[in-house]
Amino acid sequence: MMNEQNMHFGTDLGLDAPTSSAILAFLTANAAQRHLTEAGLKIDRSLSPDAAPLRITETPYWIKKHHDIRDATWLAPKIKSKTRCEACHLDALEGTFEDAAMRLPKT
Ligand code: HEC
Numbered sequence: 001m002m003n004e005q006n007m008h009f010g011t012d013l014g015l016d017a018p019t020s021s022a023i024l025a026f027l028t029a030n031a032a033q034r035h036l037t038e039a040g041l042k043i044d045r046s047l048s049p050d051a052a053p054l055r056i057t058e059t060p061y062w063i064k065k066h067h068d069i070r071d072a073t074w075l076a077p078k079i080k081s082k083t084r085c086e087a088c089h090l091d092a093l094e095g096t097f098e099d100a101a102m103r104l105p106k107t
Pocket residue numbers: 038039056057062065066069073074079081082083084085086087088089097098099102103104
């Protein structure tokens with residue numbers, strides 16, 4: 001995916017080589033299969049060994065955990081998209097996704 005960052009889901013990210021290398025190093029060091037967090041471990045374990053989903057929202061564990069959230073909730077002004085993890089997970093930037101840091105914003 002990083003080798004094709006000029007075609008990232010239809011967008012050219014415009015990253016220079018050092019930035020691209022730094023992001024690739026971060027992604028490699030923090031990949032789910034490293035099992036650094038409970039969420040990473042569970043996402044990795046939900047995948048078949050040959051699976052390589054492009055989106056975290058396509059992984060079986062993520063789908064199972066968000067199954068009960070209604071379509072209208074995803075579209076609420078304070079959420080807008082499944083990709084805005086931080087709208088509901090206060091620890092999204094740390095990447096830990098602990099239960100205690102999760103809450104649905106009041107609409
Ligand atoms: C609309 C609010 C919302 C958004 C946005 C959202 N989540 Fe969640 N997430 C939840 C809820 C609610 C749960 C708890 C489900 C349960 O416990 O059954 C959850 C659970 C999880 C869990 C499991 C935590 C645990 O220990 O049980 C992970 C991991 C997770 N979300 C990751 C993400 C990621 C990554 C994103 C962004 C791509 C994201 N979520 C976006 C609401 C959201």
